[in-house]
Amino acid sequence: MSRIDFDDSQSTDISAVFSFIPFKENNNVKQPLPAELGEGYVTTVHLGPSMDVMIHSYRLSVNLNGVKKRGEGQKDNVVFSFRSVFTESIAGNTAEPNTAVSLLPSVQISTGDMEIDFSFPVNTMINTIILTVHKSLLLELIDGNDAKILLQTLIAQDKPFLYEEFISPAIHDIAAKILKPEVTGELSTFYYRIRCEELILMFFVEFLKRKSLGNYILNPQDVKAVYRVRDKIISNLTAPPQLSSIAEFSGMSESKLNRIFKQIFGNPIYNYHQKFRIHEAAEMLKGGKMTVSEVGYKLGFTNLSHFSKLFKRYMGEKPKRFSRK
Structure with a gap:
């Protein structure tokens, strides 16, 4: 290849x-x-x-x-x-x-x-x-x-x-x-x-929805490590990330990893994971081939009411209405 x-x-x-x-x-x-x-x-x-x-x-x-x-x-x-x-x-x-x-x-x-x-x-x-x-x-x-x-x-x-x-x-x-x-x-x-x-x-x-920008000096090695962490936590959207194991994977302390991750992505690791799940759900609903419940269950939401509330928080409307568009 x-x-x-x-x-x-x-x-x-x-x-x-x-x-x-x-x-x-x-x-x-x-x-x-x-x-x-x-x-x-x-x-x-x-x-x-x-x-x-x-x-x-x-x-x-x-x-x-x-x-x-x-x-x-x-x-x-x-x-x-x-x-x-x-x-x-x-x-x-x-x-x-x-x-x-x-x-x-x-x-x-x-x-x-x-x-x-x-x-x-x-x-x-x-x-x-x-x-x-x-x-x-x-x-x-x-x-x-x-x-x-x-x-x-x-x-x-x-x-x-x-x-x-x-x-x-x-x-x-x-x-x-x-x-x-x-x-x-x-x-x-x-x-x-x-x-x-x-x-x-x-x-x-x-x-501008971010409350602060953070001022931690970034070096290429830290940026590369944080993106590897990001890729790892979104590789399995059904399971919440475990900070201790992710920090070990990154080679950073938990506090340093949290600080740099939030500075780049605007959210702590767990919140980013949740937000990404919802954006992934939106992409799946755009395809029009899956129902709201099918998307919710596929992404690990066992409570569809909770899924609907999270979706509205991040996307501005409930998933059923979003899917009808």
Whole structure:
């Protein structure tokens, strides 16, 4: 099976994989993915001196593993990665539906100089919008005293940061409009810029629900360990996580693990597990092939009334009403 790995003897920047894209020379054009990587395309749109967007839509035919290295001169850029935001695949997928691996529907925000590991197995469906914005533009977009104070604290940090949030229905809706733009031709760049600003807005609507951002200094090893913990606890959504065994698995103390996990994901480990269960339930209900009770029991809820209350807390409405949409 084909595999692409990066090590210290090679360029470890993931942009090297996409060096086939003539970024500003071929603006707003679908660039087919090289056959050795998979099938689908990447589109880049230059939205001005302080904002760029890349739309990734493809299925990988290789395992892709490596590290996004700290970019030179990227310290003042903020990167928003909206993953699995499309409600339908826009890649040329010839694989059987049950062989495709989907990424978690989430939004990851980080500084451009944050080092992040990546690992995508063969057949992964990549439906992602990557938005790069200069900090100065973000400050211009911020409005409101409370929001301004919190976000200025975020943007003014003189150290790499990384946070992650679940994707909201509003973000899904905006992503659909980016996927199928309502305006083309000479005004298309203007259109994309407005939609990208909407994505930023709806991300911060969710992000500002956090009471604090945390200020623990992140290093690549800790980030990698916390994401391995996240993957472990969501691998079995029917069983609540046991903090002592998870801390041992991570190689951290319980207090350090809790602190970094909450800083990145905005929730303690147990709460995140519960929230993820509900978001998984929502995805299952969207398929329309399972009843509310079937979804609840499949995810380990023995009390459907409790399941309904949790669902409403996180999704804003009861699962029956959600499923009818």
